[in-house]
Amino acid sequence: MFGLFGKSKKEFQAIIKPSGKTLEVKAGDNLLKAGLAAGLRWPHDCRVGSCGTCKCRLLEGKVKELSDFAYVLDGDDLNRGMILACQAQLKSDVAIEVELNPGDEDGAGVSTTTGILSATRMLTHDIMELKITIDQPLREEGGHYLAGQYADISFPGISHPRSYSFAAAPEDDRRNELTFFVRKVPNGELTGWLFEGDRTGSPVTVSGPYGSFWLREGDGPVVCIAGGSGMSSIKALLEHAANMGCNRDIIYLFGARTQADLYCLDKMSALEQEWYSGNTLRFIPVLSDEPDNSNWQGLRGMVTEHIPDQLKDWSSTQAYLCGPPPMIDAAIKSLRQQGVDQNNIHFDKFLDASSMPNGRQ
Numbered sequence: 067m068f069g070l071f072g073k074s075k076k077e078f079q080a081i082i083k084p085s086g087k088t089l090e091v092k093a094g095d096n097l098l099k100a101g102l103a104a105g106l107r108w109p110h111d112c113r114v115g116s117c118g119t120c121k122c123r124l125l126e127g128k129v130k131e132l133s134d135f136a137y138v139l140d141g142d143d144l145n146r147g148m149i150l151a152c153q154a155q156l157k158s159d160v161a162i163e164v165e166l167n168p169g170d171e172d173g174a175g176v177s178t179t180t181g182i183l184s185a186t187r188m189l190t191h192d193i194m195e196l197k198i199t200i201d202q203p204l205r206e207e208g209g210h211y212l213a214g215q216y217a218d219i220s221f222p223g224i225s226h227p228r229s230y231s232f233a234a235a236p237e238d239d240r241r242n243e244l245t246f247f248v249r250k251v252p253n254g255e256l257t258g259w260l261f262e263g264d265r266t267g268s269p270v271t272v273s274g275p276y277g278s279f280w281l282r283e284g285d286g287p288v289v290c291i292a293g294g295s296g297m298s299s300i301k302a303l304l305e306h307a308a309n310m311g312c313n314r315d316i317i318y319l320f321g322a323r324t325q326a327d328l329y330c331l332d333k334m335s336a337l338e339q340e341w342y343s344g345n346t347l348r349f350i351p352v353l354s355d356e357p358d359n360s361n362w363q364g365l366r367g368m369v370t371e372h373i374p375d376q377l378k379d380w381s382s383t384q385a386y387l388c389g390p391p392p393m394i395d396a397a398i399k400s401l402r403q404q405g406v407d408q409n410n411i412h413f414d415k416f417l418d419a420s421s422m423p424n425g426r427q
């Protein structure tokens with residue numbers, strides 16, 4: 067007998083304005099997922115309803131909120147009909163207005179591939195480098211990903227995917243190999259398993275690329291600030307900038323607890339030396355918990371305390387921040403106090419895995 071319970075779940079359509087493109091949104095999928103799968107350059111970062119980057123305007127139709135939009139969107143946004151695409155499932159056909167990232171849709175899609183964990187290497191006592199050999203490139207055209215983006219990684223037997231940033235410039239990774247940095251999380255299901263034994267040869271599924279964190283065009287100085295495994299995105303971004311012949315001054319403040327938590331020092335030193343004549347890259351590690359009587363000659367304290375000293379004129383500065391939310395919030399506050407335009411501050415928050423299904427680690 068057919069009644070309500072026998073009715074099949076529906077697929078709805080979303081008309082995306084101003085382009086007029088039509089998306090088929092499968093039952094159970096959110097609007098952002100459908101947009102990315104169709105190759106739209108839909109701005110997004112967290113995909114879990116916390117950053118607000120995917121916001122768009124609902125012009126017609128009805129959506130179901132997977133989490134409360136008001137958690138991220140303010141009253142003005144809500145009154146204008148703004149919604150979060152990553153937290154919206156369709157209850158009817160809809161019309162949506164969204165400002166997509168510039169660029170061609172060709173080759174911008176998200177894909178999923180299988181592969182194996184081909185190598186691991188400890189970078190510090192709690193950060194491991196993973197090399198994953200994949201069966202298919204994530205994108206056929208234009209490189210796997212943009213430096214600064216991230217992927218979802220799943221291992222069999224681990225309850226859900228985890229998100230990690232690509233840790234090398236796309237042109238430096240081989241076409242079938244991806245590099246990630248993984249920090250051990252106390253009581254973390256995936257990292258507990260990963261750090262417990264030799265997991266090389268394990269099958270893995272990778273999907274992506276995701277995120278809107280990449281180096282924007284510009285002439286002014288660039289300030290990068292990262293902490294812990296946030297090194298991954300900034301390293302990829304700097305390598306890519308070097309490969310492209312970037313002729314801008316860059317300051318990279320990296321926060322760690324002690325000297326034992328520093329890594330990629332040789333790579334940073336090589337980048338500093340090969341930076342383009344007339345411009346400089348300065349890598350500045352800052353230690354927060356280094357013993358007072360150690361041989362450390364560098365900066366101490368919280369990395370964000372040292373932001374104001376780095377430049378005199380901040381007017382044309384772009385900032386790129388990558389790491390845990392408290393560091394990013396403090397960095398944004400300090401940068402805004404220096405006069406950096408909000409639109410020139412780009413960040414990738416590593417949300418706590420315990421509170422977010424795909425939390426960055």
Ligand code: FES
Binds near residue numbers: 113153
């Ligand atoms: S709120 Fe949707 S991508 Fe962050």
